[in-house]
Amino acid sequence: METKIWHVTKENEIQTYLEVAKLLQAGETVAFPTETVYGIGADATNEQAVAKIYEAKGRPSDNPLIVHVADQSQIHEFVQKIPSNAKKLMKEFWPGPLTIILPLQPERLATNVTAGLDSVGVRIPEHPVALGLLAVAGIPVAAPSANRSGKPSPTSGEHVAEDLLGRISGIVFAGKTGVGLESTVIDCTLEPPAILRPGGISQEEIEAMIGPVISETKEMTKQEAPKAPGMKYTHYAPKAPIAIVKGDTTFFQKQIDLAEKRGEVVGVLVSDELEEHLRKSEYMVGLGSKAHPEEIAYRLYDRLRYFDRTPVTLIYTEPFEKVGIGEAVMNRLDKAAGGRYIKQSEES
Ligand code: TXA
Numbered sequence: 263m264e265t266k267i268w269h270v271t272k273e274n275e276i277q278t279y280l281e282v283a284k285l286l287q288a289g290e291t292v293a294f295p296t297e298t299v300y301g302i303g304a305d306a307t308n309e310q311a312v313a314k315i316y317e318a319k320g321r322p323s324d325n326p327l328i329v330h331v332a333d334q335s336q337i338h339e340f341v342q343k344i345p346s347n348a349k350k351l352m353k354e355f356w357p358g359p360l361t362i363i364l365p366l367q368p369e370r371l372a373t374n375v376t377a378g379l380d381s382v383g384v385r386i387p388e389h390p391v392a393l394g395l396l397a398v399a400g401i402p403v404a405a406p407s408a409n410r411s412g413k414p415s416p417t418s419g420e421h422v423a424e425d426l427l428g429r430i431s432g433i434v435f436a437g438k439t440g441v442g443l444e445s446t447v448i449d450c451t452l453e454p455p456a457i458l459r460p461g462g463i464s465q466e467e468i469e470a471m472i473g474p475v476i477s478e479t480k481e482m483t484k485q486e487a488p489k490a491p492g493m494k495y496t497h498y499a500p501k502a503p504i505a506i507v508k509g510d511t512t513f514f515q516k517q518i519d520l521a522e523k524r525g526e527v528v529g530v531l532v533s534d535e536l537e538e539h540l541r542k543s544e545y546m547v548g549l550g551s552k553a554h555p556e557e558i559a560y561r562l563y564d565r566l567r568y569f570d571r572t573p574v575t576l577i578y579t580e581p582f583e584k585v586g587i588g589e590a591v592m593n594r595l596d597k598a599a600g601g602r603y604i605k606q607s608e609e610s
């Protein structure tokens with residue numbers, strides 16, 4: 263399949279939106295930027311169009327997609343009702359990185375969008391290109407992150423091309439995405455609402471608006487199946503295995519040395535603060551300062567993808583504080599690492 267490429271500029275923006283809208287309306291798949299990560303869009307009312315998304319990503323069919331709209335008025339077409347908590351969240355955080363799960367009105371969307379569930383995740387993204395496209399297309403657009411299933415989500419058009427060139431009808435390039443991690447997913451069909459996936463809007467920000475909510479990822483025991491079907495799969499992972507090293511700087515350095523002695527080529531993914539204390543090595547990349555977790559979020563996927571272009575056989579990273587967007591950073595790192603930790607306390 264030939265993948266058409268657009269680079270959005272002030273001069274061609276309307277023309278681009280018209281062309282992309284036409285493709286989406288015709289049942290094709292087009293990737294575009296949002297403020298969180300790039301998504302692959304398709305007409306959420308068209309079963310065959312949505313099937314192309316699953317096919318292009320290699321995504322399991324039991325993992326539902328988020329529906330994107332330009333305007334709140336479009337939601338009434340396919341949800342049964344909007345609980346008052348959800349209304350407050352929409353008013354405060356939309357457009358923005360918050361996906362709200364609402365009760366689905368049957369037979370309005372393609373059934374594969376929601377993977378047969380009786381609820382649907384919806385959001386209005388806060389990105390001029392996404393909003394422009396959605397407004398011109400005028401249809402609800404199902405859009406998961408535009409990566410091959412299992413890989414880190416794309417934060418640039420180049421990342422999308424890496425994974426999906428030749429697999430989708432088009433890619434709209436418009437620079438890097440701002441947040442760098444996906445939206446927070448909150449289930450407002452439950453009372454109190456439950457955060458199914460931490461993301462761009464923190465639990466603290468949500469609770470300041472609607473009071474206490476449940477955090478599925480914090481409260482879930484290992485045996486339980488996660489409520490957001492997508493959270494049970496391996497995710498965000500580069501090719502080389504990752505382990506999270508929890509200990510002081512000497513301990514961290516020792517783990518690198520031991521691995522190198524075993525013949526591993528070690529990639530190191532750390533904060534500026536830790537980097538300062540480690541011996542320089544070829545595949546060491548910085549995520550930024552711990553004092554700015556939003557910068558760490560912004561860089562994380564790009565740095566994870568970087569390792570796939572190197573010969574590293576193992577990646578060591580460090581844990582970050584689960585405050586604000588740090589919660590989402592650690593959620594993604596935990597998944598990328600498949601829960602592999604090396605802890606100082608257990609060794610000594
Ligand atoms: O920031 C984002 O949310 C990006 C951009 C493109 O908008 N999209 C994104 O989509 O991350 P995706 O498909 O990669 O992740 C959607 C998550 C999955 O974990 C899925 O299981 C969950 O949302 N989800 C979607 N609909 C759901 C529903 N009705 N009930 C429970 N979980 C749902």
Ligand code: MG
Nearest residue numbers: 406407415444
């Ligand atoms: Mg995804």
